[in-house]
Amino acid sequence: xxxxxxxxxxxxxxxxxxxxxxxxxxxxxxxxxxxxxxxxxxxxxxxxxxxxxxxxxxxxxxxxxxxxxxxxxxxxxxxxxxxxxxxxxxxxxxxxxxxxxxxxxxxxxxxxxxxxxxxxxxxxxxxxxxxxxxxxxxxxxxxxxxxxxxxxxxxxxxxxxxxxxxxxxxxxxxxxxxxxxxxxxxxxxxxxxxxxxxxxxxxxxxxxxxxxxxxxxxxxxxxxxxxxxxxxxxxxxxxxxxxx
Numbered sequence: 001x002x003x004x005x006x007x008x009x010x011x012x013x014x015x016x017x018x019x020x021x022x023x024x025x026x027x028x029x030x031x032x033x034x035x036x037x038x039x040x041x042x043x044x045x046x047x048x049x050x051x052x053x054x055x056x057x058x059x060x061x062x063x064x065x066x067x068x069x070x071x072x073x074x075x076x077x078x079x080x081x082x083x084x085x086x087x088x089x090x091x092x093x094x095x096x097x098x099x100x101x102x103x104x105x106x107x108x109x110x111x112x113x114x115x116x117x118x119x120x121x122x123x124x125x126x127x128x129x130x131x132x133x134x135x136x137x138x139x140x141x142x143x144x145x146x147x148x149x150x151x152x153x154x155x156x157x158x159x160x161x162x163x164x165x166x167x168x169x170x171x172x173x174x175x176x177x178x179x180x181x182x183x184x185x186x187x188x189x190x191x192x193x194x195x196x197x198x199x200x201x202x203x204x205x206x207x208x209x210x211x212x213x214x215x216x217x218x219x220x221x222x223x224x225x226x227x228x229x230x231x232x233x234x235x236x237x238x239x240x241x242x243x244x
Contacts, residue, residue, distance in 0.1 A: 001089070002100040006126045009102065013039055014147030017221075020136050021046055021057065024157030026228035027185040029053050031154060034243045041143070043135040045071070047078055048186040059083050059142075063106070063135045065091040066170060066195055072096040083142055085129060104129045106138065108172060119207045121214050132207025133172070133200045140211040150221040151211075154239060155185065158231035160199050174198040209233040 018039040021027065023046055032055040042057030044067060050056065060080035062068050065088050068075065072093035082099065085106025108131035110120045119137075120130040125145035129138050136156070143151060161181040168175045178194040190196060212222035212234055224231060225239040 001092070001097050001103070004100055004102045006102050006104065009142070009146050010126065011145075011147035013143075015149045016147070017150035017152060018058075018143055018148045019152045019154050019225075020139060020143075020156075021154055022136065022156035022158075022226065023184045023186075023189065024155045024159070024226065024228070025182060025185055026157050026226055027155030028227070029185075031227075031239060031243075038243075039148070041083075041136075041139045042080060043139065045184070045186070045189055047074055048189060056080055059139070061135050061139050063088060063108070063131065063138050064172070064197060066175070066197060068092055070194070083139065085131075085138060102142075104138075104142070107131065117203075119203060119210055121210055123214070131172070132210070133203040134207060137204075137207040137211060140215075144214065144218075148220070151215055151223065152237070152242065153224040153226055153229075153231075153234065156224060156226045156231055157183075157228050158201070158204070159183075159228075160201070162198065163196075165198070166195065170197060172197055173200060205231065205233070 020041045029052045032053050040057045041059045043061050057080045060078050061083045068088040069091040073096045076096040076099045082101035084101045086103050087106045087108050105128040110130050112118050119132050122129050122141045125142045129141045160183050163176045163179040163181050166175045166177050175195050176198050178190045180192050215222040223237045224234040225237050
């Protein structure tokens with residue numbers, strides 16, 4: 001794995017807006033087509049859209065170790081600039097590890113002095129980033145470091161249908177097993193029998209709102225243009241009005 005110099009990202013997009021693509025059912029391929037000239041952050045299995053569109057995200061990330069291990073081959077071939085936390089390094093199949101990426105020192109479960117899990121926001125991603133139980137939170141911290149002045153969410157439905165528990169816990173949560181539930185834009189996003197981590201919605205909601213607070217307090221914008229969303233606390237804007 002080739003480690004790129006994170007310091008080169010400092011203020012690289014000063015004053016620019018960027019779209020952060022969630023993979024919820026409300027995400028439309030036609031919406032992605034409108035973002036070809038925008039700075040975009042994709043994640044997880046957004047690559048399932050590639051067969052239907054020429055659009056590719058500017059940046060790509062994954063923080064889930066279980067998914068990174070299962071999908072190493074595909075992840076390695078994604079043409080976007082890769083932004084990864086070092087916590088998934090050991091999960092990438094060695095056979096497919098010959099790629100370049102910005103590897104951030106990622107503290108996936110920061111704790112307070114009493115050893116309790118807390119959500120923290122890093123304003124200097126060259127030093128470290130923090131987990132917030134969702135990959136977008138990792139990307140928000142990098143975007144802040146890049147100087148992005150306006151965050152726009154798309155496809156962040158924030159609504160999950162849960163499946164059966166395996167009875168096993170991973171470092172980042174309870175492991176579930178796919179039963180054909182639909183939580184994403186693509187019908188084959190999660191195969192039956194595929195393992196996944198139970199979303200911690202309370203923590204995720206807190207992390208989104210904490211990121212919004214840091215951007216807004218620094219004179220920047222943090223908006224939600226998802227066509228459907230249950231995420232509260234983030235200012236809503238109509239996607240069709242801000243992209244033309």
